[in-house]
Amino acid sequence: MPHSRILVIKLGALGDFLMALGPMQAIRRHHPDAELVLLTRAAYRALGEATGLFAEIWVDPAPRWSPVAWWRWRSRLRSAGFTRVYDLQTSDRSAGYFRLFPGDRRPEWSGKVAGASHRHDYPEDHRLHSIDRQRAQLAIAGIADVPLPDLSFLDGDLSRFGLPERFALLIPGSSPERPVKRWPIERYAELAARLAAQGAVPVVVGGEAEAAAGRAIRDRVPAARDLTGRTGLGQLAALARRAVVAVGNDTGPTHLVALAGCPTVALFSAASDPAKTAPRGAEVCELYAPALADLPVDRVAAAVDDLIRFEGDAPC
Structure with a gap:
């Protein structure tokens, strides 16, 4: 046409x-x-x-x-x-x-x-x-070839953050109107402590609304980095390309990091259907619990270990 x-x-x-x-x-x-x-x-x-x-x-x-x-x-x-x-x-x-x-x-x-x-x-x-x-x-409509989104146009400068070589992204937020989609922040803090002990510095990302979550995780795990409210979408994509793994709720930034190529564990409650809305990417694991308060840290940590160890080939 x-x-x-x-x-x-x-x-x-x-x-x-x-x-x-x-x-x-x-x-x-x-x-x-x-x-x-x-x-x-x-x-x-x-x-x-x-x-x-x-x-x-x-x-x-x-x-x-x-x-x-x-x-x-x-x-x-x-x-x-x-x-x-x-x-x-x-x-x-x-x-x-x-x-x-x-x-x-x-x-x-x-x-x-x-x-x-x-x-x-x-x-x-x-x-x-x-x-x-x-x-x-x-x-x-006659368009047969529709690959996954290419986010190569999104990039950003990370130099001011002074990040270590090995880090993991934590995405504890979601829509403020949907708190049921959030894994409890104390579980994120426990997971952050485990990641830090394994040599992967936890990096918390999200908007200004997640500032309290970032502070809570850093208070529990002093080695963690709190970047809430400090990254645009381009910088988030750049972080995803460098991170060893990401863990996040069913929220836009989790979709972004998965599409950018980061091995991603996405957490779902009964508030959304992963069959319809799960992140897509090269290495994505979805974990579901009707109430996220019932999703144990051990299960999430095991999924993280599998992604890191097997580069997404292990069953989730």
Whole structure:
């Protein structure tokens, strides 16, 4: 489709956005001469720009209940000249955007919404992983080759941190609204002590919201390094490429380090389904307990040892 103008919709959250980078990269390869526009949330504008895939980044206006906002948004979509839309969000919101186009002048549409020219219809109770689901969606639109996301565009300077040669990443955070997805911080501290005793310096990463967790681990394990609130996504990817292993909850940074190539142990509770949302990468082990408070340190430490010893080939 040469000289076409194509809209890609992916709003988030972070882990979902990272998983969609492989499909975005595949779309770019399939349409080498097209002008790609990304519609996303403001939080992911910089990440979208860093990919180098898009001519423009649009921030989703989320018009909600304002008729004037909806009219303005409809006018912008209709006048943009899109020849095809790849809806990687496949939500009620993006389905509503499909309906803003007149039926006789809609662009080709890849997504779940009824009436789409390249519809991927799947049941609401599916257990498809998001990557597998999007691969099936793009296959319907003629894109057969969708590898895992390539995060080589993400990098950062680590020199100011003075890190040792051998270190392990700990990711104790998750969405503040979902505390049930967090392994207890005292378990992370116990795991940090074991890692330090084995010669792998624990490095705690996360946002400002994880500062208390970082302090708690360092108070328990003085050898640990607390980098909470001090790393951007590029630096986190750089850390992942150097770390011997990472352990994290079901949260965006855990997805990032796994995709960047770090051997990763991901911890899941009944709040999320690893069949649909587990991190993907070269070496990923998922551990599940209905309540993460019941997941013992011994089980996590054994998974860490297996990844380090067998480079991901041992059963998890």
